[in-house]
Amino acid sequence: MNEKEFNLIDEPWIKVRTPTLTVETVSLREALLRAHTYTALAGELPTQDVAVLRLLLAVLHTVFSRVDCGGIAPLQKPGQALLRWKELWENGHFPEKPICDYLEQWHERFWLFHPERPFYQVRTADKGTAYSAAKLNGELSESANKLRLFPVRGDKWKGTLTYAEAARWLLYVNGFDDTSAKPKEKGLPSVGAGWLGKLGLITAEGQNFYETLLLNLVLLKEKNALWRENKPTWELTEPRQSERTSIPLPDNQAELLTLQSRRILLKRANGVVEGYTLLGGDFFPPEDAFIEQMTLWRSYEEHRRSGFRPQRHRAEQYIWQEFSSLLYKDEKGHRPGVISWIAILRQSHCLDTRRWISFRTASVQYGDKDFFSSDVLGDQITFHMNLITEVGTTWQILIEKEVSRVGRFASAVGRLAGDLEKAAGHVERDGKGSVLSSLSMNCAKSASELYYHKIDVPFREWLQKLDPAQTGVERDGLRDEWVAIARRLAADMGEELLKGAGDAALLGRCIEEKHYSAPEAFIKFKNKLKTICEEE
Helix, strand or coil: CCCCEEECCCCCCEEEECCCCCEEEECHHHHHHCHHHCCEECCCCHHHHHHHHHHHHHHHHHHHCCECCCCECCCCCHHHHHHHHHHHHHHCCCCHHHHHHHHHHCHHHHEEECCCCCCCCCHHHHHCEEEEHHHHCCCCCCECCECCCCCCCCHHHHCCECHHHHHHHHHHHHHHCCCCCCCCCCCCCCCCCCHHHHCCEEEEECCCHHHHHHHCCCCECCCCCECCCCCCHHHCCCCCCCCCEECCCCCCHHHHHCCCCEEEEEEEECCEEEEEEEEECEECCCCCCCCCCCEEEEEEEECCEEEEEEECCCCCCCHHHHHHHHHCCECCECCCHHHHHHHHHHHCCCCCCCCEEEEEEEEEEECHHHCCEEEEEEEEEEEEHHHHCHHHHHHHHHHHHHHHHHHHHHHHHHHHHHHHHHHCCCCEECCCCCEECHHHHHHHHHHHHHHHHHHHHHHHHHHCCCCCCCCHHHHHHHHHHHHHHHHHHHHHHHHHHHHCCCHHHHHCEEECCEEECHHHHHHHHHHHHHHHHHCC
């Protein structure tokens, strides 16, 4: 079966959500030309949506670095990039001719199945590790540590995927694949998870899908310099085919956005995809790889070297707990490129000063050494756009202080829960008679996590009230209002914990020459709350 089948430009395969909350499946061409009529992508997983988004952005980077809304006009100066972006933004939809002309020019490279150049695949991958369609499907992917009790597909269909489904998951696996595949050649380096799996992904979100695409269409580097000529993978004369290939850091967005982290070849039969084979693909060092615009960063110092690496999201954290990683930009912090880009747009008067902006995170969580995927995370945050500009610096500091204060409240609640467990006698001893505090520690951790869960919505609501145009008096008032909310929530949780401590905790007990009782623990807790509130 070498005939061409399923061209992604023409066939429906991208899932989108409409303003009426229905989900439609559209072609690549429709996803771009009708982006203004959709609200968002609506794939099976938030991480899959990011993979599809990056493909669409690669097309847009390539097209609009070469033409404007009227004709051929390669970008040559940073000012041109901002003017072109602003023209697109004000236009409200993508011009049809340049996109259709480009897609028609490269139509042959977008066949999902092709005797020579199948999309995002290479023929040499047929010698790679063989997997079933269930492994390709991120919704069904199972490991020894995670079995789906309620699978989304019945056994009859679990072993196959439609071409449309396979196209979406092909992008997903290329970006987020784990490290379970074995190399076929000896002595090859480890490439780790797919490039997207190494990131703490963050994308901007607009009021419709057209705005989302444009907000993530980063046409300039942070220092207002143009990227090099865009070279998406489908424009290569020959695709790279050798496994586990170290490549130079890409110097243009289209090359990065279409990075082939894996060599893949889909296996079809009777009009469905039954499986695929896979090898490791292209990789480059992640250190200071600031070509990547969609990730958080963390600083590192080791072996007399320092710099920044991508920072993955943590399952136990909400996005606002990572606020400093989102906005701070100094010698110890490097904020995501997409946030810096929106700051440039705002300062260049390309965006409304009264606008609020939303950011969405997504990530795959992996097991030991990224050998299998264990979970998928996604979150969203909304705040005033001016908070990411120099105007919002004072407010950034305020927000970071309040994030830290929430952490201290959570710790106080956790400490109370642990002390009450000890007072009630809920401790264990090992064979030598010494106290094991694991039960108390687990209780404290659970109580702290519950506090974070309860404070999550109030914190987001407070964050959306902040506007750098407000006066210092208004700012202080909002801060005091927030501190009162955070303290009251902690106090209420403390009351609940005290009530549930039991009679034994009232009298308490001595552990390693230290007395624990519910009244003593609660007094200490109340004093701690007072101290936290008084801290600047």
